[in-house]
Amino acid sequence: MSIVPAQDQATAVATAPSRDHRPSPAGCEPQPQAKDRAPASGRRLAWLDALRGIAALCVVYAHFGTRVLSTVHTAVYSVFDPGLYGVLVFFLVSGYIVPASLERKGSLRSFWLGRLFRLFPLFAIAIAAVLVLHGLGFASVRDANGNVTASVFSHLFMLNELLGETNIIVVLWTLSYEMVFYVLLTALFTAGLHKRSGWCAGTFAVAALLLGGLLPTVWISYSFLGLTPVALAGDVLIMGGIAVAVAARGLPRALGAWLAAATGLILVAVNGRKSPYEGLTILALMFTGTMLYRAQQGQIGRWRAVIVAIAIFAAAIAAGAWHIPAASPANQAALLQREWVMSVALAGLTFAIGLALRSLRVPSILAWLGLVSYSVYLLHPLLLDVYDSIPFAPGNRQPVWLQMGAAAVFLAALLACCAATYYLVEAPMQRLGRRVAARLDARFGPDRLDAAGTPAS
Numbered sequence: 181m182s183i184v185p186a187q188d189q190a191t192a193v194a195t196a197p198s199r200d201h202r203p204s205p206a207g208c209e210p211q212p213q214a215k216d217r218a219p220a221s222g223r224r225l226a227w228l229d230a231l232r233g234i235a236a237l238c239v240v241y242a243h244f245g246t247r248v249l250s251t252v253h254t255a256v257y258s259v260f261d262p263g264l265y266g267v268l269v270f271f272l273v274s275g276y277i278v279p280a281s282l283e284r285k286g287s288l289r290s291f292w293l294g295r296l297f298r299l300f301p302l303f304a305i306a307i308a309a310v311l312v313l314h315g316l317g318f319a320s321v322r323d324a325n326g327n328v329t330a331s332v333f334s335h336l337f338m339l340n341e342l343l344g345e346t347n348i349i350v351v352l353w354t355l356s357y358e359m360v361f362y363v364l365l366t367a368l369f370t371a372g373l374h375k376r377s378g379w380c381a382g383t384f385a386v387a388a389l390l391l392g393g394l395l396p397t398v399w400i401s402y403s404f405l406g407l408t409p410v411a412l413a414g415d416v417l418i419m420g421g422i423a424v425a426v427a428a429r430g431l432p433r434a435l436g437a438w439l440a441a442a443t444g445l446i447l448v449a450v451n452g453r454k455s456p457y458e459g460l461t462i463l464a465l466m467f468t469g470t471m472l473y474r475a476q477q478g479q480i481g482r483w484r485a486v487i488v489a490i491a492i493f494a495a496a497i498a499a500g501a502w503h504i505p506a507a508s509p510a511n512q513a514a515l516l517q518r519e520w521v522m523s524v525a526l527a528g529l530t531f532a533i534g535l536a537l538r539s540l541r542v543p544s545i546l547a548w549l550g551l552v553s554y555s556v557y558l559l560h561p562l563l564l565d566v567y568d569s570i571p572f573a574p575g576n577r578q579p580v581w582l583q584m585g586a587a588a589v590f591l592a593a594l595l596a597c598c599a600a601t602y603y604l605v606e607a608p609m610q611r612l613g614r615r616v617a618a619r620l621d622a623r624f625g626p627d628r629l630d631a632a633g634t635p636a637s
Contacts (some may be wrong), residue, residue, distance in 0.1 A: 229550025275469025392457025
């Protein structure tokens with residue numbers, strides 16, 4: 181998931197040249213002014229990091245809470261699902277900031293290099309760590325060794341959730357929807373349609389409501405072609421389409437982008453492991469985040485955006501409430517309905533509060549948690565496997581103070597590991613990605629498109 185620092189993207193968005201002013205040649209910008217602007221712009225979007233930090237802790241609690249204080253965990257889940265709530269907040273944040281990064285750069289090459297260098301290094305390290313822990317007997321690969329070829333292909337471009345294969349790390353399913361969102365943004369950008377965020381959000385919300393209970397799950401993989409052919413075909417069509425969109429110009433670029441986008445949409449509609457109403461709702465909420473960004477930038481009316489956002493959340497809530505009974509055991513339907521309704525509503529409310537209070541100073545600990553939230557998200561299942569392998573690890577039968585102490589120690593160990601991976605892996609790789617993009621621009625020339633998706637003059 182794009183659980184990446186808001187500061188880097190915020191600085192770039194805030195310092196982007198105006199439409200009527202061409203950027204200065206590389207290295208000719210007034211550096212002192214740029215340095216002065218960076219901290220202010222970082223603070224201006226620090227609220228996004230705060231939301232990421234809160235969301236990351238909710239996801240960790242969703243998985244760790246079953247091990248200690250189970251009574252509290254049961255009471256929480258009787259009201260809402262903190263894991264679902266957390267990932268929905270993540271999706272809203274990604275929808276808000278990621279399109280701004282693409283539009284600010286105006287370059288598919290720079291955008292995709294940024295995505296690859298931000299997400300894939302830690303993704304690869306996390307999977308490697310799982311395999312090592314599995315070899316040592318401390319972790320499970322979650323049935324991913326049942327069909328190794330299909331598992332490798334399905335994880336190659338983070339599309340595992342949509343290619344019928346088990347996620348080797350339980351939280352990786354969200355990254356599949358992130359990648360589809362990036363692919364859709366790419367296609368819309370090449371056609372000059374990227375600013376029609378409200379229409380996209382509304383379309384996916386209506387589809388979730390009307391089709392969310394009719395469309396099949398993992399249909400192509402299980403009933404049509406099989407796991408390995410679908411995984412291979414999905415990689416070729418999406419990765420190949422994006423490669424053409426990045427490297428080519430004109431019609432080939434558009435065809436490549438839309439081939440990848442069409443493949444992603446088909447996978448979400450009929451081959452996801454999640455129920456279709458949930459996958460379509462995720463895309464609806466991500467484009468809702470984009471629409472709210474456009475309202476803040478003055479590209480659309482704010483009240484119009486608010487009304488549309490409320491309608492989309494209402495449709496998303498109704499979609500789950502309507503389709504959950506048919507997709508879940510009868511004795512759990514009422515609970516799952518309540519969890520869905522409350523989680524979606526609270527995610528929207530949380531994002532609205534963050535947006536309304538964005539000008540206030542964000543506590544530094546929350547901003548820092550946002551910086552390391554991608555590491556928190558990917559690594560906490562690994563530490564849970566290690567925790568479960570400890571014979572004397574405190575559980576629900578121990579005294580409350582011991583359970584709380586275990587939770588505190590686990591969180592401290594997790595944050596220490598995540599600080600290390602952020603400063604040693606994530607941040608350096610992000611800087612490397614920017615250097616690679618700059619060198620490619622110097623070698624092959626800028627790859628900028630204007631608002632209509634055509635090469636900028």
